Amino acid sequence: MAREPAVADESAAAAPTEQKRTDDGNTGLLHRREYLKLAGVATVAAAGAGAVGAASADEYEVITVPAGQRRVIRVGSNETFENVLFDQTAPGSAVTVVAHGTNWTIRNVAWRGEFSHHDRAIAVSDTGNGTSRVENVYMGDGVDDSVGNRRHPKFGLWVSPEHNGRLEIERMYVEGANDNAFYGSAPGTNSNGRRGTIHYKNCYAKDNRVSGFRLAGGTVENCVAVNTNSGNNGRPLWVWPTRGGLDVEVRDCHFVCGNYAHGYDFGRNGATTNARVIDSHYAPASSTRFLGTVNLEEDNVGHSPRDFVPEGCPDSPEAVFDGMTDPGEPREDPSEYREHTLVFRADHQGDDWERSEYSFEIDGELEASTYDGASIDPELDLEEGQTSVSHTLANWRDAYAFDGDLVALEVDGPARVYLDGEEIDPAEFGDEDDGDGGDGGDGEDGNDGNDGEDGGDGSDGEDGGDGSDGEDGDDGTDGEDGGDGGEDGDEETGDPSEYREHTLLLRADHQGADWERTEYVVEVDGELEPSEFDGASIDPELAFEDGQTRVEHTLANWRDAFAFDGDLVGLEIDGPARVYLDGERIDPETYFDDEDEDRDPAEYREHTLLLRGDHQGRNWEPTRYSVEVDGELEPSEYDGASIDPGLDLEEGATSVTHTLANWKDAYAFDGDLVALEVDGPARVYLDDERIDPETYFDDEDDLENLLVIEGSDAGVTRYEFVVGGEVETSNEDGDRLEDAAIEGSRVHGVVGDWTEAFRFSGDLEGLSVHGPATVSLNGERIDPADYGEHLPHLLEVVGRGHPSSFQVTIDGAVEYAGDGTPEDEGIVMGDGVIESTVSDGRQRFAFSGALTDVTFVDSEADVYVDGERIDPYEYGDQLLLPHAIVIDGTDAEGESTYSFTVDGEVLKAEHMGATIDPDDVIEGTAVEGTVDDRLDAYWFNGDITNFRLTGDAAVHLEYNARNR
Numbered sequence: 001m002a003r004e005p006a007v008a009d010e011s012a013a014a015a016p017t018e019q020k021r022t023d024d025g026n027t028g029l030l031h032r033r034e035y036l037k038l039a040g041v042a043t044v045a046a047a048g049a050g051a052v053g054a055a056s057a058d059e060y061e062v063i064t065v066p067a068g069q070r071r072v073i074r075v076g077s078n079e080t081f082e083n084v085l086f087d088q089t090a091p092g093s094a095v096t097v098v099a100h101g102t103n104w105t106i107r108n109v110a111w112r113g114e115f116s117h118h119d120r121a122i123a124v125s126d127t128g129n130g131t132s133r134v135e136n137v138y139m140g141d142g143v144d145d146s147v148g149n150r151r152h153p154k155f156g157l158w159v160s161p162e163h164n165g166r167l168e169i170e171r172m173y174v175e176g177a178n179d180n181a182f183y184g185s186a187p188g189t190n191s192n193g194r195r196g197t198i199h200y201k202n203c204y205a206k207d208n209r210v211s212g213f214r215l216a217g218g219t220v221e222n223c224v225a226v227n228t229n230s231g232n233n234g235r236p237l238w239v240w241p242t243r244g245g246l247d248v249e250v251r252d253c254h255f256v257c258g259n260y261a262h263g264y265d266f267g268r269n270g271a272t273t274n275a276r277v278i279d280s281h282y283a284p285a286s287s288t289r290f291l292g293t294v295n296l297e298e299d300n301v302g303h304s305p306r307d308f309v310p311e312g313c314p315d316s317p318e319a320v321f322d323g324m325t326d327p328g329e330p331r332e333d334p335s336e337y338r339e340h341t342l343v344f345r346a347d348h349q350g351d352d353w354e355r356s357e358y359s360f361e362i363d364g365e366l367e368a369s370t371y372d373g374a375s376i377d378p379e380l381d382l383e384e385g386q387t388s389v390s391h392t393l394a395n396w397r398d399a400y401a402f403d404g405d406l407v408a409l410e411v412d413g414p415a416r417v418y419l420d421g422e423e424i425d426p427a428e429f430g431d432e433d434d435g436d437g438g439d440g441g442d443g444e445d446g447n448d449g450n451d452g453e454d455g456g457d458g459s460d461g462e463d464g465g466d467g468s469d470g471e472d473g474d475d476g477t478d479g480e481d482g483g484d485g486g487e488d489g490d491e492e493t494g495d496p497s498e499y500r501e502h503t504l505l506l507r508a509d510h511q512g513a514d515w516e517r518t519e520y521v522v523e524v525d526g527e528l529e530p531s532e533f534d535g536a537s538i539d540p541e542l543a544f545e546d547g548q549t550r551v552e553h554t555l556a557n558w559r560d561a562f563a564f565d566g567d568l569v570g571l572e573i574d575g576p577a578r579v580y581l582d583g584e585r586i587d588p589e590t591y592f593d594d595e596d597e598d599r600d601p602a603e604y605r606e607h608t609l610l611l612r613g614d615h616q617g618r619n620w621e622p623t624r625y626s627v628e629v630d631g632e633l634e635p636s637e638y639d640g641a642s643i644d645p646g647l648d649l650e651e652g653a654t655s656v657t658h659t660l661a662n663w664k665d666a667y668a669f670d671g672d673l674v675a676l677e678v679d680g681p682a683r684v685y686l687d688d689e690r691i692d693p694e695t696y697f698d699d700e701d702d703l704e705n706l707l708v709i710e711g712s713d714a715g716v717t718r719y720e721f722v723v724g725g726e727v728e729t730s731n732e733d734g735d736r737l738e739d740a741a742i743e744g745s746r747v748h749g750v751v752g753d754w755t756e757a758f759r760f761s762g763d764l765e766g767l768s769v770h771g772p773a774t775v776s777l778n779g780e781r782i783d784p785a786d787y788g789e790h791l792p793h794l795l796e797v798v799g800r801g802h803p804s805s806f807q808v809t810i811d812g813a814v815e816y817a818g819d820g821t822p823e824d825e826g827i828v829m830g831d832g833v834i835e836s837t838v839s840d841g842r843q844r845f846a847f848s849g850a851l852t853d854v855t856f857v858d859s860e861a862d863v864y865v866d867g868e869r870i871d872p873y874e875y876g877d878q879l880l881l882p883h884a885i886v887i888d889g890t891d892a893e894g895e896s897t898y899s900f901t902v903d904g905e906v907l908k909a910e911h912m913g914a915t916i917d918p919d920d921v922i923e924g925t926a927v928e929g930t931v932d933d934r935l936d937a938y939w940f941n942g943d944i945t946n947f948r949l950t951g952d953a954a955v956h957l958e959y960n961a962r963n964r
Contacts, residue, residue, distance in 0.1 A: 059083065059324060060083035060084060060085060060108065060321045060324050061083060061084050061085070062084075062085045062087055063084060063085070063086050063087065063095070064087040064090075065086065065087065065088050065090060065093035065094065065095055066090055066093060067090035067091045067092055067093055068090075068091070068092040068093065069092070069093055069565075069566070070093070070094045070095070070096065070116075070117045070567065071086075071094070071095045071096070072095075072096050072097075072098060072567075073095065073096070073097045073098070074097075074098045074099070075097065075098070075099035075101070075104050075106060076099075076100075076101045076104065077101030077102045077103060077104060077128065078101075078102075078103050078104065079101075079104050079105075080104070080105040080106075080107070081097065081099070081104075081105070081106050081107075081109070082105070082106070082107045082108045082109070083107075083108045083109075083321070083324065084108070084109050084110075085109075085110050085112060085317055085320070085321065086109070086110065086111045086112065087112050087113060088111060088112065088113040088114070088115065088116065089112060089113030089114075090113075091116070091144075092116045092144075093113070093116055094115050094116045094117035094121075095111065095121070096117065096119065096120060096121055096122070096123065097109070097121070097122050097123075098122075098123045098124070099122075099123075099124045099125075099132065099134075100123075100124065100125050100127055100160065100162075101126070101127060101128065101132075102126050102127060102128025102129070102130035102132065102165060103126070103128070103130040103131060103132060104126075104132045104133075105132065105133045105134075105135070106122070106124075106133070106134045106135075106137065107133065107134070107135045107136050107137070108135075108136050108137075108320055108321065108324075109136075109137050109138075109320065110137070110138040110139070110314070110317035110320040110321070111138065111139040111141060111317075112141060112317045113141055114141055114142055114143055114144040115139070115141075115142070115143045115144065115155045116143070116144040119154055120154050120155065120156060120157070120158045121139055121155050121156060121157070122134065122137075122139075122156070122157045122158065123157075123158045123160060124157065124158070124159055124160070124163075124167065125159060125160040125161075125162050125163035125164075125167070125187070125196065126163055126164070126165030126166065126167055126196060127162050127163065127164060127165070127194075128164075128165060129164055129165045130165045130166070131165060131166040131167075131168065132165065132166075132167055132168070133167075133168045133169075133170070134157070134167070134168070134169045134170070134172060135168070135169075135170045135171055135172070136170075136171045136172075136312075136314060136320055137171070137172040137173070137314070137320070138172075138173045138314040138315070138316065138317055138319065138320045139155065139156070139172075139173065139174050139175075140173045140174065140175040140176070140206070140315065140316070141175075141176070142155070142175060142176025143155045143176055143177070143178055154177065154178055154179035154180075155174070155176065155177040155178060155179070156174050156177035156179070156180055156181045156182065156183060156208065157169065157172070157174065157181070157182050157183060157184075158180075158183045158186075158604075159183065159184040159186060159187060159196075159198055160186065160187070160603075161186040161187055161190040161193040161194065161603055162187075162193075162194050163186075163187040163193075163194060163196035163198075164187070164194035164195060164196045165196050166196065166197055166199065167184070167196060167197070167198045167199065167218075168199050168201070169182065169184075169198065169199065169200045169201070169203060170200075170201045170202055170203070171201075171202045171203065171310070171312045171313045171314065172200075172203045172204075172313065173203070173204045173309065173313055173314055173315055174203075174204070174205050174206075174208060174212075175205070175206040175207055175208070176206075176207055176208065176232060177208040177209065178208075178209050178210075178232075179209060179210050179604075180208065180209075180210045180211045180212075180214050180234070181205040181208035181211070181212050181213070181225075181234075182198075182200060182203065182205060182211075182212065182213045182214060182215075183211070183214050183604075184198035184200075184213075184214055184215040184216075184218070185214045185215055185216040185238070185240040186216075186603055186604070187216070187217070188215070188216025188217040188240065188241075188242035188243065188246050189216045189240045189241060189242060189243065189268075190602070190603055193216075193243065195217065195242070195243075195246060196217075197217045197218040197219075197246065198215050198217070198218040199218045199219045199221070200213055200215070200218070200219065200220045200221065200223050201219075201221045201222060201223070202221075202222050202223065202310040202311065202312055202313050203223045203224075203310065203313060204223070204224050204225075204226075204309045204310060204313050204315070205223075205224070205225040205226070205236070206225075206226045206228070207226070207227060207228055207230045207232040207233070208225075208232065208234050209232050209233070209234045210234045210235070210238075211234045211235040211236070211237075211238040211265075212225030212226075212234060212235065212236040212237065212238075212255075213225055213236065213237055213238070214235075214238040214240065215239065215240065215248060216239070216240040216241065216242040216246060216248070217242050217246025217247065217248060218246070218248060218249075219248070219249045219250070219251070220237070220248070220249075220250045220251070220253055221250075221251045221252060221253070222251070222252045222253065222310050223253045223254075223310065224253065224254045224255075224256075224305075224306075224307065224308060224309070224310060225237060225253075225254075225255050225256070226255075226256040226258070226307045227256060227257055227258030227259065227260050227263065228258060229258070229259075233258055233259060233260040234260060235257075235260060235262055235263050235264075235265045236255035236256065236257055236260075236263050236264070236282070237250065237253070237255050237263070237264055237265065237282070238265045239265070239266045239267070239273055239275045240267075240268060240273065241267055241268050241271035241272055241273040241292060242273075242274075245274075246274075247274040247275065247276070248273075248274070248275040248276070249275070249276045249277075249278070250275070250276070250277040250278065250280055251277075251278045251279055251280065252278070252279050252280060253277075253280040253281075254280065254281050254282075254305035254306050254307070254308070255280070255281070255282040255283075255305055256282075256283060256305045256307055257282060257283060257284060257287040260287065261287065261289070262287060262288070262289035263282065263284075263287035264282045264287050264288045264289070265288075265289045266288075266289070266290050266291070266294045266296060267290055267291040267292040267293070267294040268291050268292050268687065269291050269292050269686075269687065269689075271292045271293070271687075272292060272293040272294075272295065273292065273293070273294045273295065273296075274295045275294070275295070275296050275297070276296070276297040276298075276299070277296065277297070277298045277299070277301050278298075278299045278300060278301075279299070279300045279301075280300075280301055280302075281301070281302045281303060281304050281305035281306070282301070282303060282305055283303045283304065283305050283852075284303070284741075284811065284852070285303045285741075285811065285850065285852040285853075286741030286748070286749070286811060286850065286852075287741075288741075302853070303809075303852055303853050304853065304855075306907075306922075308922070308923060308924050309923070309924075311924070333369055333370050333371060333401070334367035334368075334369050334401035335369045335370075335371035335399070335401040337401075338365070338367065338369075338401035338402055338403050339364070339402070339403045339404070340401065340402055340403070340406070340419065340420050341369065341371050341372075341399060341400070341401050341418075341419070341420055341421070342360065342399065342400045342401075342402065342406065342417070342418070342419055343371060343372050343374060343397060343398070343399045343400075343417070343418040344356065344358055344393050344397065344398045344399070344411070344415045344416070344417055345397050345415060345416045345417075345418065346393045346394065346395055346396065346397070346413070346414060346415040346416075347395055347396050347397055348416065349395060349414060353394065353395040353414075354413055354414055355392055355393065355394055355413055356392070356393045356411060356412065356413025356414060356415035357390075357391075357392050357393075357411075357412045357413055358389075358390070358391060358392075358393060358398075358409075358410065358411045358412070358413075358415060358417075358426075359388065359389065359390040359391075359408070359409075359410045360388065360389060360400075360406060360408060360409045360410070361387060361388040361406075361407050361408040361409075362387055362388070362402045362403075362404050362405060362406050362407060363387065363404040363405050363407050364387070364402055364403030364404020364405070365385070365387075365402060365403050365404070366382065366386055366387055366388075366389070366400060366401075366402045367382065367400065367401050367402070368380055368382055368398075368399070368400055369399040369400055369401040370399065371399040371401060372397065372399060372418075372583060373397060373582075373583050374396075374397040374398055374399035375396060375397070375398075376398075377391070377398070388408075393413070393415050406419065406429075409426045409429045410426060411426040420494070420495075420498070421495050421497060421498065421532065421533060421534075422532065422535075423535050495531055495532050495533065495563070496529040496530075496531050496563035497531045497532075497533040497561070497563040499563075500527070500529065500531075500563035500564055500565050501526070501564070501565045501566070502563065502564055502565070502568070502581065502582050503531065503533045503534075503561060503562070503563050503564075503580075503581070503582055503583070504522060504561065504562045504563075504564065504568065504579070504580070504581055505533060505534055505536060505559060505560075505561045505579070505580040505581075505583075506518070506520060506555055506559065506560045506561070506573075506577045506578070506579055506580075507559050507577060507578045507579075507580065508555045508556065508557055508558065508559070508575070508576060508577040508578075509557055509558050509559055510578065511557060511576060515556065515557040515576075516575055516576050517554055517555065517556055517575055518554070518555045518573060518574065518575025518576060518577035519552075519553075519554050519555075519573075519574045519575055520552070520553060520554075520555060520560075520571075520572060520573050520574070520575070520577065521550070521551070521552045521570065521571070521572040522550065522551050522552075522562060522568075522570065522571055523549060523550040523551075523568075523569050523570030523571075524549055524550075524564040524565070524566050524567065524568055524569060524570075525549065525566040525567050525569050526549070526564055526565030526566025526567070527547060527548070527549070527564060527565050527566075528544075528548055528549055528550070528551060528562055528563075528564040529544060529548075529562065529563050529564070530542055530544060530551075530560070530561070530562055531561040531562055531563040532561065533561040533563065534559065534561060534580075535559060536558075536559035536560055536561030537558060537559065537560075539553070539560070550570070555575070555577050568581065568591075571588045571591060571592075572588070573588040600636055600637050600638065600668070601634035601635075601636050601668035602636045602637075602638040602666070602668040604668075605632070605634065605636075605668035605669055605670050606631070606669070606670045606671070607668065607669050607670070607673070607686065607687050608636065608638050608639075608666060608667070608668050608669075608685075608686075608687055608688070609627060609666065609667045609668075609669065609673065609684070609685070609686055610638060610639055610641065610664060610665075610666045610684070610685040610686075610688075611623070611625060611660050611664065611665045611666070611678070611682045611683070611684055611685075612664050612682060612683045612684075612685070613660045613661060613662055613663060613664070613665075613680070613681065613682040613683075614662055614663050614664055615683065616662060616681060620661065620662040620681075621680055621681055622659050622660065622661050622680055623659065623660045623661075623678060623679065623680025623681060623682035624657075624658075624659050624660075624678075624679045624680055625657070625658060625659075625660060625665075625676075625677060625678045625679065625680070625682065626655070626656070626657040626675065626676070626677040627655060627656050627657075627667060627673070627675070627676055628654060628655040628673075628674050628675035628676075629654055629655070629669040629670070629671050629672065629673055629674060630654065630671040630672050630674050631654070631669055631670030631671025631672070632652060632653070632654070632669060632670050632671075633649065633653050633654055633655070633656060633667055633668075633669040634649065634653075634667065634668050634669070635647055635649060635656075635665075635666070635667055636666040636667055636668040637666065638666040638668065639664065639666060640664060641663075641664035641665055641666035642663060642664065642665075644658070644665070655675075660680070660682050673686065673696075675697075676693050676696060676697070677693065678693040702726075702761055703725075703726060703727070703728065703759035703760055703761050704759075704761060705723075705759065705760050705761065705762075705764070705777065705778055706730065706757060706758070706759055706777070706778055706779070707721065707757065707758045707759075707760065707764065707775065707776075707777055708755060708756075708757045708775070708776045708777075709751055709755065709756045709757070709769075709773050709774075709775050710751075710755045710773055710774050710775070710776070711751035711752050711753050711754050711755060711756070711772075711773045712753060712771075712772040712773055712774075713752075713753040714772040715771055715772050716750060716751070716752055716771055717750065717751050717752075717769060717770065717771025717772060717773035718748070718749075718750050718769075718770045718771060718811075718812045718813050718848065718849055719748065719749060719750075719751065719767075719768065719769045719770070719771075719773065719775075719848075720746070720747065720748040720766075720767075720768045720792070720812055720848040720849050721746075721747055721748075721764060721766060721767045721768070721787075722745055722746045722747075722764075722765045722766040722767075722788075723745050723747075723760040723761070723762050723763065723764055723765060724745065724761075724762025724763040724764075724765050725745065725760060725761030725762030726745070726760060726761050726762075727742060727745060727747055727758055727759070727760035727761075728742070728758065728759060728760075729742070729756075729757070729758055730757045730758055730759045741811075741850065743850075745760075745762075745765075748811065748812055748848070748849040748850055751771075751773050764777060764787055765787070765788070766787055766788035766789075766792055767782075767784045767787035767788060768784060768788070768789070768790060768791060768792055768812075768813070768848035768849075769784040770812070770813035770848065790846075790848075791813060791814070791815060791846035791847055791848050792848060793846065793847050793848065793851075793865060793866055794817065794844065794845070794846055794847075794864075794865070794866055794867070795808065795810075795814075795844070795845040795846075795847055795851065795863070795864070795865055796842055796843070796844050796845075796863070796864040796865075797836070797838050797842070797843045797861050797862070797863055798838070798841075798842045798861055798862040798863075798864070799838040799839045799840045799841055799842070799861050799862075800840075800860070800861055800862065801839065801840045802839060803837050803838075803839045804837065804838055804839070804856055804860055804861040805835075805836075805837045805856065806834075806835075806836060806837070806838070806854065806855065806856050806861060807833065807834065807835050807853070807854075807855050808833070808834040808845075808851070808853065808854050809832060809833055809834075809851075809852045809853035809854075810832040810833075810834070810845075810847045810849055810850070810851060810852065811832065811849045811850045811851075811852045812832065812847055812848040812849015812850060813832070813847060813848050813849065814829065814832060814834065814845055814846070814847040814848075815845065815846050815847070816829065816844075816845055817844040817845055817846040818842075818843055818844045825843065827843065830910070832849075838861050851865055851870075854870075854872035855872070856872065860872065881904075881905055881906070881907060881939035881940050881941045882939075882941055882959070882960050882961065883939065883940050883941060883957075883958065883959050883960065883961060884909060884911045884912075884937060884938070884939055884940075884956075884957075884958045884961040885900070885937070885938050885940065885944065885955070885956070885957050885958075886911060886912055886914060886935055886936070886937045886955070886956040886957075886958070887929070887931050887935065887936045887937075887949070887953050887954075887955055888931075888935050888953055888954040888955070888956060889931035889932050889933055889934055889935070889936075889951070889952075889953040889954075890933060890934065890935065891952075891954070892931075892932075892933075892951060892952035892953045892954070893952050894932070894951065894952070895930055895931070895932040895951060896930065896931050896932070896949060896950060896951025896952060896953035897928075897929070897930045897949075897950045897951060898927075898928070898929055898930075898931070898936075898947070898948065898949045898950070898951075898953070898955075899926070899927060899928045899929075899946075899947075899948050900926075900927050900944055900946060900947040900948070901925050901926045901927070901944070901945050901946045902925050902927075902940045902941075902942050902943065902944055902945060903925065903942040903943055903945050904925070904940060904941035904942025904943070905925070905940065905941055905942070906922060906925060906927060906938050906939070906940040907922070907938065907939045907940070908920065908922065908936075908937070908938055908939075909937040909938055909939045910937065911937040911939070911961065912935060912937060912956075913935060914934070914935035914936055914937030915934055915935065915936075917929065917930075917936065920936060922938075931951075931953050944957070
């Protein structure tokens with residue numbers, strides 16, 4: 001896997017990003033410096049390099065997120081974020097990667113542990129008409145369902161509407177997302193979408209709610225989406241219409257829809273969708289849904305999908321970093337475990353900068369550091385145990401972390417020097433006996449020194465003052481008989497910027513003589529403390545309580561600073577003060593513009609409902625309305641609507657009743673609109689199409705008949721019925737259906753121990769029921785035999801004078817309709833599957849439901865349904881696999897385990913009476929399983945390239961078994 005760092009194109013014009021900032025995408029609550037600090041990277045690229053991550057090609061970082069914290073990493077134009085494992089196994093922890101800009105790359109990244117934030121794990125767009133990539137990514141550990149409701153945490157990948165370039169998503173694994181695994185329809189479908197395309201390749205989606213692959217323009221190639229019996233089901237494929245004429249092509253894909261009703265889903269009411277599906281499979285065949293105008297071209301599409309992870313797509317965090325070195329615990333920047341920091345800053349000079357030469361010496365251990373955003377010069381090679389440095393600084397920052405005392409310092413040039421966050425004057429350093437540890441280190445009765453007895457004003461010492469580990473210190477507060485240190489060193493000491501996650505600096509000292517005051521409000525979702533970061537002073541009038549999260553204050557011609565944990569959730573500035581978050585200047589007016597949680601719901605909900613009362617002129621009248629949906633509903637500012645401050649909808653609301661005056665109200669929602677009442681002159685628009693509230697539900701009112709099929713726990717029932725008018729599912733006296741197939745006026749499906757209901761118009765013209773279910777029509781129980789034939793359809797397979805082996809699948813009930821018995825003809829039948837061989841004769845079968853698959857082993861025959869010849873390749877496109885391998889444990893002692901691989905294809909089989917065990921696993925061309933007192937069998941083609949058996953089971957290998 002390629003892991004080379006990207007090189008920034010310095011000639012490329014900066015593209016606008018979602019952040020609306022001029023920082024190339026590296027601000028926010030975890031910008032470049034904080035990422036490197038968290039990851040523990042020892043060295044970083046030189047200033048201006050395009051790589052966000054700094055791992056070597058054979059190593060990756062592990063970022064461990066503490067409990068209850070969320071990290072946000074931002075990637076900007078021409079940057080590469082790579083080789084990182086996020087460990088979010090701590091309760092309530094989560095990481096989100098945000099990439100907006102152009103020509104960026106995210107690769108070799110994995111999330112370990114459940115995702116615990118209500119929004120996405122990756123949010124991206126290419127906003128510069130370029131090409132950006134996400135590749136070799138694993139997020140398969142799912143979500144913490146205790147966070148939010150059914151749709152939260154959302155997890156997965158989200159493509160923002162402003163995406164206008166090309167986005168390539170390759171070898172990415174998503175499992176357990178609550179709101180679309182690969183959500184890429186917004187750029188093509190939303191009214192504010194910029195028509196960018198998304199191209200999924202070699203990706204895998206499993207058990208994701210709403211959808212697996214969702215897009216409106218682009219491609220899905222060699223991808224797999226699967227619903228198992230987990231209950232987290234969604235559409236494996238959901239193709240949306242586009243407003244800009246984009247098309248979707250699906251090629252070489254497999255979609256296992258499971259119990260989801262609309263797993264193969266195209267279009268939306270009132271819109272046109274253009275799509276092509278080639279060499280792909282989906283099942284069940286009844287899982288289709290087409291809304292609006294769908295121009296769908298299908299070429300070689302069948303109904304035998306396989307569940308496998310595409311080659312190269314990682315199926316675990318370890319697979320992402322295959323062949324790379326695991327660094328173990330994350331490395332820390334030395335500023336996190338050394339006693340002191342020393343920073344040389346020459347980055348304040350502007351364009352006319354000058355070099356600075358400096359030298360210093362300490363009496364402890366010394367390391368180069370990335371503290372406070374400093375970079376480490378690659379030419380600076382410090383040896384272990386080195387205690388002094390002489391170096392040259394240009395227009396950037398150098399930093400060091402050390403233990404012990406600073407005993408010598410010389411600076412020749414304009415660089416500023418900061419010791420433990422406080423600016424010092426090198427010319428005055430060491431002149432005072434009590435200054436900053438000079439003359440006080442390691443001695444008895446020393447002031448401000450470390451490790452000295454009787455030190456003053458120290459921290460960490462029991463009974464000690466400002467020297468570490470000292471006894472009987474003077475001038476202390478808070479300690480027993482001593483000062484400023486916590487009891488026995490347990491409490492954090494020093495300026496809070498040294499132990500809190502973030503710093504916020506407000507500067508009003510740039511104004512000169514004509515300064516103005518600034519009033520500000522700051523709010524965070526963690527703990528907040530005033531700080532002396534970057535030379536700020538703490539106003540004595542600013543009294544803080546323990547655990548305070550909000551401050552409201554006035555700043556004059558100086559600096560205020562705060563250190564905090566968590567996220568910055570509120571910021572208001574009234575005045576000329578400049579604001580810096582973690583050393584990066586931010587614009588308070590636009591800082592929150594890009595937050596995903598602040599997006600208007602019209603951008604991520606399925607539908608919009610707009611009520612317009614602004615067309616009436618001066619003589620306007622109010623409108624009273626009620627809306628109900630069967631999903632989630634939120635007020636929206638869609639199409640310029642305003643949200644009434646008095647409208648307070650709770651999370652998960654499904655209905656609203658309100659009054660509209662001479663303006664617009666709008667809502668975004670998921671699911672269906674199930675009730676709408678409008679009393680007044682407002683006009684109503686559903687998904688931009690005007691509707692008449694008086695007649696919108698008329699079609700449902702015309703469906704005067706109710707058919708209820710009540711299942712039984714005694715077994716499964718297959719049913720089919722035909723009506724003389726229209727038909728649709730109903731949740732009246734039953735559950736809304738998940739897998740019933742409605743084809744015009746004909747319906748077929750399956751019930752277990754539940755009830756399914758339908759409303760229809762016209763007469764019930766035919767009914768076929770096979771199983772213990774009972775049926776009622778308009779409240780009265782009926783006998784299916786009174787409504788036509790038991791098996792209304794006839795299948796005929798006619799030979800062409802040479803043997804043709806075939807397999808037919810019926811989604812319904814089937815019986816042999818020829819002379820004699822199936823056994824006489826060598827026909828194998830079971831659970832809707834027919835296997836047989838026909839030569840020059842005719843084989844006939846009566847069935848209900850639908851013919852879903854016809855496949856031939858060698859040569860073909862002619863197939864007729866209800867007297868009309870059909871094209872078998874419209875019902876299946878894969879030849880049956882000819883060879884069989886049987887692992888027979890019936891005479892073995894105890895359990896046997898086996899594994900084998902083939903160089904072709906392999907499928908589970910019921911050959912020779914074998915049973916299909918769901919615990920036996922097929923992954924691509926490799927098989928693993930166990931057998932005990934029974935048979936396991938598999939069909940395959942090609943050759944067996946490896947076989948291993950542990951136990952006494954017998955093995956039978958049959959080539960061309962179907963011709964015997």
